[in-house]
Amino acid sequence: MKNKLIILFISFAFLGYSQNKDTKKAAPLKPKAEFVAELMAKMTLDEKIGQLNLPTSGDITTGQANSSDVAKKIEEGKVGGLFNIKSVQKIKEVQRVAVEKSRLQIPLLFGMDVIHGYETTFPIPLGLSCTWDMQLIQRSAQIAAQESSADGINWTFSPMVDVSRDPRWGRVSEGSGEDPYLGSQIAKAMVTGYQGNDLAKNNTILACVKHFALYGAPEAGRDYNTVDMSRIRMYNDYFPPYKAAVDAGVGSAMASFNEVEGIPATGNKWLMTDVLRNQWGFKGFVVTDFTGINEMVDHGMGDLQTVSALALNAGIDMDMVGEGFLTTLKKSYDEKKVTLEQIDKAVQLILEAKYDLGLFQDPYKYCDTNRAKTEIFTKANRDEARKIAAQSLVLLKNDKNILPLQKSGTIALIGPLADAKENMAGTWSVATKQENSISLLAGLKDAVGTKAKVLYAKGSNLDYDPAFEEKATMFGKTLHRDNRTNAELTAEALKIAGQSDVIIAALGESAEMSGECSSRTNLEIPQAQKDLLNELLKTGKPVVLVLFTGRPLVLIEESKTVSSILNVWFPGSEAGYAISDVLFGDEVPSGKLTSTFPRSVGQVPIYYAHKNTGRPLSNKDGNFEKFRSNYIDERNEPLYPFGFGLSYTNFDYSNLKISSDKMNFHQKITITVDVANIGNYDGKETVQLYIRDVVGSVTRPMRELKGFQKVLIKKGEKQTVTFEISIEDLKFYNSDLQFVAETGQFEVFVGGNSNAENKVSFNLVN
Ligand code: BGC
Secondary structure, X not given: OHHHHHHHHHHHHHHOOOOOOOOOOOOOOOOHHHHHHHXXXXXXXXXXXXXXXXXXXXXXXXXXXXXXXHHHHHHOOOOOEEEOOOOHHHHHHXXXXXXXXXXXXXXXEEEEOOOOEOOOEOOOHHHHHOOOOHHHHHHHHHHHHHHHHHOOOOEEOOOEOOOOOOOOOHHHHXXXXXXXXXXXXXXXXXXHHHHOOOOOOOOOOEOEEEEEOOOOOOHHHOOXXXXXXXXXXXXXXHOHHHHHHHHOOOOEEEEOOOEEOOEEHHHOHHHHHHHHHHHOOOOOEEEOOOOOOOHHHHHOOOOHHHHHXXXXXXXXXXXXXXXXXXXXXXXXXXXXXXXXXXXXXXXHHHHHHHHHOOOOOOOOOOXXXXXXXXXXXXXXXXXXXXXHHHHHOEEEEEOOOOOOOOOOOEEEEEOOOOOOHHHHOOOOOOOOOHHHXXXXXXXXXXXHOOOOEEEEEXXXXXXXXXXXXXXXXXXXXXXXXXXXXXXXXXXXXXXXHXXXXXXXXXEEOOHHHOOOOOOOOOOOXXXXXXXXXXXXXXXXXXXXXXXXXXOOOOOHHHHHHOOEEEEOOOOOOOHHHHHHHHHOOOXXXXXXXXXXXXXXXXXXXXXXXXXXXXXXXXXXXXXXXXXXXXXXXOOOOOOEOOXXXXXXXXXXEEEEEEOOOEEEOOOOEEEEEEEEEOOOOOEEEEEEEEEEEOOOOOOOOOOEEEEEEEEEEOOOOEEEEEEEEOHHHXXXXXXXXXXXXXXXXXXXXXXXXXXXXXEEEEEEEO
């Protein structure tokens, strides 16, 4: 005991910060490299390996941090960080164990899946991407950083930037859609939002780009499944958003679960070292995904010791949950399977991150309990979330201009998602207090006040099959399954429908029908709800489909039968308010799809930036042609293309001009287009620019997004929108994986979605 105290005293002195029970600042530290080197010189091999260990918070409850199992490990110097603990009090207690009880008092990282907001929850990332507004997206990450840092968190496992073109994969909900260019802009906005310009501030947090790499392209859309793709496709289509995050200075990266070229990403040296560090210059640390090292045993890469060494040697620095590093690295070192240099490199990167966060300066810097009381789920943050959510909704159809609705008469709100506050935040919302989310029913009532009457009926369960509903409503996201018969539920719905002027059908997926391990083979609205919708349509009353979903769905039937479809994704904690704002025209819809909606699941993977093939259809109408690339039972084109989304107003594009029909490698070319608001509402339009490289040394996509601007245009007004094309926009990875532009003809399309037809062209010359 006495010895322990002496050690404690000495180590306090040599770490260089006076023990600080509150948040008072200590004296300035030595510069990072020197500080970290001095600290590492004092560390035993065990303590070094301990820094590479990232367990979950396990059994910690408030007031018991000292006695938890994980606390013992922290005391023994066997933990570098912890994740998914919610509450500043708990975090403060646990940090105290690290800085008062472990020999070297190295503070811990506290991570969390702060994916789309903290308690103030923003739309699921796929929805957020549909705003096409980088400032709003950045702001959402900034608010998430502010709230989570006020609650003790200093590291988020976000942004998730996996490009995906397969809506069967449930995690499309967590990404930004199918496009590498848009995905890259969003990656940058998110990293900047979380990390700000100074990571050491107490309201910025370390970001973690994930899941490196290619996690969004599993075979058959089944989560964690094999990925196999050519390098040219990786570099051109799937890598850019990860690289953009690195270029934006992201402080950490997470390895993906899948294999890449036959080697799991977690053990893939080419990926983690050659690409990430050597080619892209990544300076942060790499963490595995949850038990990613252990899972390499099932991948068939060897026993735990072997795969742990494989991971470290590949370039992994921190082991999430599985404790492969903790339990085997020393043995591997003794057996010369890993080197001290490799261990030191990982330790150094983790300590540097802690230094950058200011944790050595003040381990309690994110533990200000006053901030937790005043900065989380504030009115101001919620107001911003509501505005952002309204911009993420995508109006897919509004044929008879039923929308916007009047705040008068009687409105029937029907469907299992109508009064479902637990589902509004969507998947991956660990910090959300579900009871605080605003259901559509609550939002509608608030919006109409006494001006209109809102009648509600559930109408159907999520699906006929209760076992399916159970899988689709995990983590407390219940839809309160109703035990009445289907006939009873329908009868109640039809009764209120009969008393109403308009019907809002709140249908679609539950929150957990997308997200991790929620792959689907059927992309339609569940049958019970489709049947309900058909019954409602039979009444002949105007029906608005408010569609909740975490992925593109197959809406071929609804697109024919329903005249208004508003796709709302999962809009976050302010859902009901934001949806009502749009339904009543207080906000004019401006969201545009960032992933293609297929006509049939058989078209998947489907995306706008496809190649032409040697046998494209020769007719413009898309009719079947034998021996051309098409289907005998479905058309090629999607139901709703990338970039598509309607407004309550209409925009007219004209006067597309190009500054020159020639450009050399040092010049820029300017494109202008006039966009007129010819409808009856002020509205925002995302003007999109696509480029086609007509002839290349490798085949090139039919078109690729290379610019966009979201502009507010008042009704009756016209704006000239200007884009500049530089040589960077014309570059791609060729078959030698060199990033080059090639001379020749380029076509430029500008318009309101990826089918834009207005076209100009130019030649790139030497
Ligand atoms: C997910 C990650 C997440 C991690 C930690 C994993 O299952 O794939 O995205 O960050 O868990 O919660």
